[in-house]
Amino acid sequence: MTQPKASPSGFTQILALTASLVSVIFLSAPLWSPDPLILQATGIILFCIGLWATSAIPIHITALIMFLVSVMLDIAPANVVFAGFHASATWLVFGGLVITIAVQRSGLAARAVETLELILPAHYFAMALGIAFAGVILAFLMPSASARAVLMAPLAMALADRLGFLENSRARFGLILAAGMGSTIPAFGILPSTVVSMAFAGVAESVHDINFTYFDYTVLNFPILGLLGLLIQTTLITLMFGAKPKSDNVKIKSTDWSVAERRLLIILLIALALWMTDSIHGISPAWIAMGVALICIIPVVGLLPSKVLTTDINYGPWFFIAGVIGMGSIASHTGLGDSIGEWLLTNVPLTSDGGLLTFYQIFIIGGAINLIATAPVAATIMTTFADSIAQATSWPLRSVLLAEVPSFMIFPMPHQAPPVAITMAIGGVPMRAGVRVLALYFIIALIVIMPLQYLWGRLLGIYP
Secondary structure (H helix, E strand, O other): OOOOOOOOOHHHHHHHHHHHHHHHHHHOHHHOOOOOHHHHHHHHHHHHHHHHHHOOOOHHHHHHHHHHHHHHOOOOOHHHHOHHHOOHHHHHHHHHHHHHHHHHHHOHHHHHOHHHHHHOOOOHHHHHHHHHHHHHHHHHHOOOHHHHHHHHHHHHHHHHHHOOOOOOOHHHHHHHHHHHHHHHOHHHHOHHHOHHHHHHHHHHHHHHOOOOOHHHHHHHHHHHHHHHHHHHHHHHHHHHHOOOOOHHHOOOOOOOOOHHHHHHHHHHHHHHHHHHOHHHHOOOHHHHHHHHHHHHHOOOOOOOOOOHHHHOOOOHHHHHHHHHHHHHHHHHHOOHHHHHHHHHHHHOOOOOOOOHHHHHHHHHHHHHHHHHHOHHHHHHHHHHOHHHHHHHHOOOHHHHHHHOHHHHHOOOOHHHOHHHHHHHHHHOOOHHHHHHHHHHHHHHHHHHHHHHHHHHHHHOOOOO
């Protein structure tokens, strides 16, 4: 599995250069500011966002530069900068890289997509929607979005192979994006299906003593933000990346199950059962994925040679995810996220009893924090000062809290939802491809999804 080479256009090169120059100004804050820490954190995060969005250089190189500059300038302690290497999500990606190779080489992934071939017509939109809905179904069964990403990425890659979409082709990127977005974004509207929604509910309970039921939360957020959003996203993916499947590649496999397929299927079913019950046994999905990866390379099992770790795995995605998590940790440690929130509260003109306008204003605050700090951190920051927003808008606190959720589900950059970035990284999708889809969906969602979501919430009696 190779990482696609970046070939940014002149415009994106200008954007990347501009972001880099502005970042240098912020990073030089000790020369002209008495309180430079937050400014330096802003600089390094702006650098990462700018270069990840444009793919001006490989995404893992950007992450490595961020690590080096942050520790050299003492922007944050090493344990904060390198927090991504301690995070379970990073090791889940490592396990996912091994599992992907095992699923592909055993033939299990190719066999799994036969079900989609039997159910769905050989049309790009139908296949993209099918793989996306498979991720949605998993969201109701498996609480870990990152674990879903690990499962869905190889299936999308196998489906692309089956339809004749070559590696590094636009059509292949689209199917992988459909899998990543389908298994992640609608799940934000299902209470226990993502770390973000659980962090949001946990902070709301601990700070504000407000509890959300599974039914109320899901009925409010899943139909419009989740399902309708997924249909629009899949349509955009089809328009931007779609291609006619090559019929010669769409043939039902008729061979018997191999020993490797049977062994891997048993291993993955056990892993799936453990992922689905992690709230009972308490084992992180990352360690389950690592366990599966280790079993796959044990010689006695015979699924993969142990040298696969040094000859076949591209560790670029691993460094990238560690960088995304490290960036969020830097924003949290330096107080940048809180500072942005306080600045927004002061400068965004919150209107009292403004209806839809207030709904948009709350979204702006949450979306801005999410862009810098990523969704898991933003959910915590935003929820802690929800009472200040409630006082400024005259909205009930419960309504303000629930109005935060769209800012977790509508965003322009893949790094804002790490499971989407994980799927892209495992599948070899360049960041700029994800940015194109998400940024366009972001604009459409502001015009279409947001008003519909507000009307739906009004109908349910949740939004004033």
